[in-house]
Amino acid sequence: MKIEVRKVTKRYHLDEALKNVSFTLKGPKIYGLLGRNGAGKSTFMDILAGNILATSGEVLIDGENPFDNQTLSSLVCLIKEGNNFKRELKIKEVIRIYAFFYPEWDQQLAEQLLHEYNLKPQAKIKTLSKGMESALGIIVGLASKAPITIFDEPYIGLDAAARKNFYKQMLEEFENEKRMIIFSTHLIDEVSLMFEEVLILQEGRLVLQESAEVLREQTCAVTGKVEDVEAFIKGKEVIEKKQLAGMMTAYLFGSMQEAEEQGLKVEGIPTQELMIHLTEKKRGA
Structure with missing residues (x-):
């Protein structure tokens, strides 16, 4: 599927x-x-899911506007960090409703995951802990088999082991049946290796869209004497520079091999660090 944001x-x-x-x-x-809190991520996801309208411009899914579009609604599943389900419903009722709504719903997977997360079908949503409610959201998102599945901080209340299990399940389901997954998180280091492409928003603007492979290969931090680093980064796209006691570290898009050949210390930039540096600089796309 193709999403156009115009x-x-x-x-x-x-x-x-x-x-x-x-x-x-x-x-x-x-x-x-x-992106950081308030960057516009959740607003974009709500527009994409057809929950709200843009003030101007348009979001199109395969050429169609998702707002008030019943056909597209069944192709997009948005799981937020909370309040996904009505409090008075039972878990089994939530499962029944979503199974009816999503044509590719996988009931066997839903039941398997309910068992794995130890969720009782008779339990009401209002009785669930934050972690249990997050687990139910994860189950619905995975079992929906929606061609566009969106997870917006879906793991609140889950411990590290449960989050790791979720990431494993998500990758397995993606490999078994390909779909578009949009994943928004602040725990970037836990999941960055799963990303095939990264988008970073800052204060409502897009500051980066790039393949994860390119980011891993072509973003680096170089450290050395101020004059040596300044000479190396001349003409290159620099994200940020830090200077202390005659030494400089520059974060940039460039060749790690070239920097090493110049005798500079070179390190890759983890995706989380890259996001921090980019949003501190408030750069344009």
């Missing part, structure tokens, strides 16, 4: 959550949608 702006009174954002996503692929 000059999208979303205003809430005087605040702009998204500011003239444009990009394209093509599936099947696992995307990491990253």
Whole structure:
């Protein structure tokens, strides 16, 4: 499937959550949608899921607007960090509703995951802990088999072991049946190796869209004497520079091999660190 985001702006009174954002996503692929709190990630996901309208611009799924579009609604599953389900419903009722709504629903997978997460079908949503409610969201997202599955911080309340199990299950389901997965998280180091492409938003603007492989191979931190680093980074795209006691570290897009040949100390930049540096600089896309 193809998602086109065309000059999208979303205003809430005087605040702009998204500011003239444009990009394209093509599936099947696992995307990491990253950014600090208030960057506009959740707003974009709500527009994509057809929950709200953009103030200007448009989001299209295979050429169609998802808002108030019943056909597209059954192709997109958005799982947020909380309040996904009505409090008075029982787990079995939630499963029944979503099974009816999503045509590719995998009931066998849903029942398997309910057992793995030790969720009782008779339990009401209002009686669940935060972790249990997150587990139910994960189950619904995976079992929906929706061609566009969106997870927005879906693991609140889950311990490290449960999160690791979720990541493993998500990868297995993706390998078994390809789909577009958009994953938004603050625990970037835990999941960055799963991403095939990374998007970073900052204050409503897109500051980066790049394949994860390119980021791993072509972003680096180089350290050396100020004059040596300055000479190396001349003409290159620099993310940030830090200087202390005659030494400099520069974060940039460039060749690690070239930097090593110049006698500089070179390290790769983890995706989480890259996101921090980019959003501190508030760079343009």
